[in-house]
Amino acid sequence: MSFEGKLALVTGSGRGIGRATALKLASLGCDIIVNYFRRRETAESTAKDIQALGVRAEVIKANVGDPAKIDAMFDTIANKFGYLDIFVSNAASGVGRPIMDVDVKAWDWTMDINAKAFLLCVQRAAKLMEGRAGTVVSISSLGSRFVWPTYAAVGVSKAALEALTRYLAIEMIPKGIRVNAVSASAVNTEALQFYIREGYVKDSKQTTPTGRMVTPEDVANVVAFLCSDEAFMIRGQTIIVDGGTSVAPFVPGGQEQA
Amino acid sequence: MSVEEQIRDIVSRIAHIDKSIITRESTFKEMKADSLDVVQALVAVEEAFDIEIPDEEAQKFQNFGDFVSYVESQTAKKDEA
Numbered sequence: 001m002s003f004e005g006k007l008a009l010v011t012g013s014g015r016g017i018g019r020a021t022a023l024k025l026a027s028l029g030c031d032i033i034v035n036y037f038r039r040r041e042t043a044e045s046t047a048k049d050i051q052a053l054g055v056r057a058e059v060i061k062a063n064v065g066d067p068a069k070i071d072a073m074f075d076t077i078a079n080k081f082g083y084l085d086i087f088v089s090n091a092a093s094g095v096g097r098p099i100m101d102v103d104v105k106a107w108d109w110t111m112d113i114n115a116k117a118f119l120l121c122v123q124r125a126a127k128l129m130e131g132r133a134g135t136v137v138s139i140s141s142l143g144s145r146f147v148w149p150t151y152a153a154v155g156v157s158k159a160a161l162e163a164l165t166r167y168l169a170i171e172m173i174p175k176g177i178r179v180n181a182v183s184a185s186a187v188n189t190e191a192l193q194f195y196i197r198e199g200y201v202k203d204s205k206q207t208t209p210t211g212r213m214v215t216p217e218d219v220a221n222v223v224a225f226l227c228s229d230e231a232f233m234i235r236g237q238t239i240i241v242d243g244g245t246s247v248a249p250f251v252p253g254g255q256e257q258a
Numbered sequence: 259m260s261v262e263e264q265i266r267d268i269v270s271r272i273a274h275i276d277k278s279i280i281t282r283e284s285t286f287k288e289m290k291a292d293s294l295d296v297v298q299a300l301v302a303v304e305e306a307f308d309i310e311i312p313d314e315e316a317q318k319f320q321n322f323g324d325f326v327s328y329v330e331s332q333t334a335k336k337d338e339a
């Protein structure tokens with residue numbers, strides 16, 4: 001698998017799954033645009049680690065919840081590079097509340113960043129991918145199909161993201177662009193700490209048949225595969241990375257043999 | 259317009275509260291600002307003043323006055339640079 005000479009934009013790549021994905025693609029020769037929203041130092045640290053792998057890294061700040069900022073980000077990419085091969089829609093946010101407390105502001109914030117941004121970014125990315133056999137991967141979560149406490153707004157936004165992935169996958173075929181999603185269960189990231197603090201996630205080791213939590217690298221590996229030519233015939237799919245959790249709700253965790 | 263007045267405008271717009279009731283002693287709870295209001299206010303202030311406010315710093319703000327003082331210190335630093 002090689003992405004030499006290609007350029008990827010990974011939104012929200014200062015931390016967690018976005019950072020792991022950026023580094024994975026970079027390790028396979030891809031130049032990377034590191035997008036961040038509020039924490040410049042994390043984005044710059046990712047960029048430094050990417051450059052250490054011998055490829056180019058560019059940092060762009062943009063709140064993908066704001067259409068004007070999305071346009072500005074893609075204007076910068078168009079001016080600096082003029083092309084794009086891979087777009088990974090990873091940036092996500094959300095308001096963790098019981099559904100009766102989800103007000104218009106919380107709903108819009110979550111949907112804008114997690115779902116609307118994907119549509120607007122792909123519309124811009126597609127123009128930069130013309131004639132380049134581009135690939136798009138969105139990062140979803142199992143909360144799109146299973147119910148987790150206080151996860152309603154985010155879960156619904158991820159369901160929209162997955163539906164958009166299917167529609168885009170088909171409508172982008174004439175443009176030669178492949179679109180898929182990767183969906184993970186609880187991943188060991190900073191974002192998960194909120195759910196642990198609130199007591200919603202206790203010990204994922206016990207609930208994952210494989211006996212350990214999903215790591216950002218587990219997700220990144222699948223993203224890289226979906227971006228490769230080997231995944232050419234996979235279209236509009238949501239690939240689940242959860243160590244078997246979703247297919248075995250009644251199987252005790254921690255069964256992996258060393 | 260002073261830094262304080264600009265931040266008061268932003269907070270009142272985002273949390274939908276009357277500017278006149280925001281004093282330096284007002285807590286976010288008193289201003290009925292929920293966690294999303296606070297995040298949106300931080301983002302708006304960061305954009306307005308072209309600064310970054312780390313979450314670790316924001317978590318220390320006890321009231322509106324702490325928020326203003328932090329932004330004032332950051333904008334002063336920027337002016338010196």
